[in-house]
Amino acid sequence: MNLPNLRHLSLLLVLSGIGGCGSSGDTSRRADPLREVATIALDRAVTQYKLMDDAVPDSLLPRTSAEDGTLVTHRPGWWTSGFFPGSLWLLYEYAGDTDLKERAEARTWLIEGEKDNLGDHDIGFKINNSFGNALRITGDTTRYAPVVVDAAQSLLRRFDPTVGLIRSWGELDDTDEPYLVIIDNMMNLALLFRATELSGDSTFFNVAVTHADNTLRDHFRPDGSSYHVVEYSPRTGERMRGRTNQGAADSSAWARGQAWGLYGFTETYRNTDDRRYLDQAITIADFLLDNPALPDDGVPYWDFDAPGIPDALRDASAGAIMASALLELQDYVDANRASRYRSSAEKILRTLSGPEYLAEVGTNGNFLLKHSVGSVPANSEVDVPLTYADYYFIEALLRLDSVSDE
């Protein structure tokens, strides 16, 4: 039997004016059209993602869609493989639909082998979003916890104590090529925090904190923006330079990188209670929200310094990640900031839920959002749907319901 779970029920009650955090006289939530918008988007997501799951062969995962609307898939080794199972888990959490749970389980176990993939730092994105969500939502430690801990062990192998950071890209023991660390790597620390909780071994926690500290030291510019890539000497650990890979220039603020930093430092604060990480998340948020290049509708250009603004392409994925991060961050800050972060996140979600970004059922390769950007410099995945844009959009919509009202 498919019963709506508490989250879905709460949204329904709020919409009907029965529930919510206030008394029966509280009309603010009853009248809030954003919650209605969120429910429509999440219900559409359930339909789209079942269609997508039917369309993708059992051994593959969805990546994007081609210009003619056909689905582009990938094997579990690609860095985004955790997002489709993760989205299915989030939608199961929303809808309480056992059909979604079965689909989520199948796609999760499909990528189990990635727990041993030492090829790059993306093991956190892959395993935490799939197995991590499975564990959080089902509470089944017997089946899911060992995979999370094994994956974290693999990620530890990419940590060199001389450098004091996880090597994001490049061969493990290569001492000739620069040791590359990217801001995206902050997103993979959650896997390590989870592994310490599950195993009691503080090694994972200590490596995560060391990586965060050295990212804090080396990745940021005085204005609060970050480099995409920092290169270190693999022999001495000396910082050599900051540069970009997917941004407009070495000195520019690549939008998704800023969003990864915002989300990563917010999450690292949640896992450590260390005020320095909260301060960094606030610095990033203020850089983004005060930025004259942020459009009025809240969805950023693919780079805050992109050539051609205001005609430059937007990146819905960066907007979705920002919205989700801001909805968490608003719980940790003073009332003024909380109000600003929440309203900024809501604005992004309203825009992404509109017809310019949210696809109709059966279109867009069954992805939810249109208009994301993988890499403009590589001319790869430009102005297309992307599986991670959908994941953070769904997460942010669900966070709307769990955060406190002003």
Ligand code: GLY
């Ligand atoms: N982590 C890769 C990207 O954001 O494109």
